[in-house]
């Protein structure tokens with residue numbers, strides 16, 4: 001009687017050990033980094049700053065049979081007041097970028113989707129976000145700029161972050177659109193002055 005109870009107890013203990021061993025072997029999800037209260041306050045302040053720097057942008061999807069056409073924005077069809085004046089802004093595969101008269105419009109349909117855009121890490125200083133080190137990397141990872149083709153918002157810099165100057169008035173151009181990894185800028189005064197940055 002006691003002997004058989006002893007066997008049952010040993011079996012139960014062995015079984016329990018097996019379960020514990022299986023749990024120890026199972027891969028665990030990574031633990032979130034421990035953040036003390038002071039760091040937490042800093043992170044919250046940074047997050048508020050980046051949310052304040054957020055801009056509205058319009059994600060663009062172009063539907064066309066013209067293989068050369070990468071982007072076409074007709075000022076009469078935009079969801080906002082045209083930031084480049086009247087006309088059709090076109091970007092072609094051979095890097096041809098222009099604002100053409102309405103008559104030169106290519107047969108294409110453009111779909112716009114409203115979205116929120118955050119600055120690239122290279123624009124943090126410009127956006128008034130004072131952050132460095134690990135916090136900067138974390139922020140860039142959690143609040144990336146929109147990668148897709150877009151109208152307005154923040155530029156997704158590939159190269160040295162530098163906005164071109166207007167050839168007419170030397171004023172720094174503003175970010176207008178992003179297409180196929182090319183960045184399009186225009187002068188806030190001379191709206192038809194465009195520049196392409198790759």
Ligand SMILES: [Zn+2]
Pocket residue numbers: 166167168169170171187188189190193
């Ligand atoms: Zn200008």
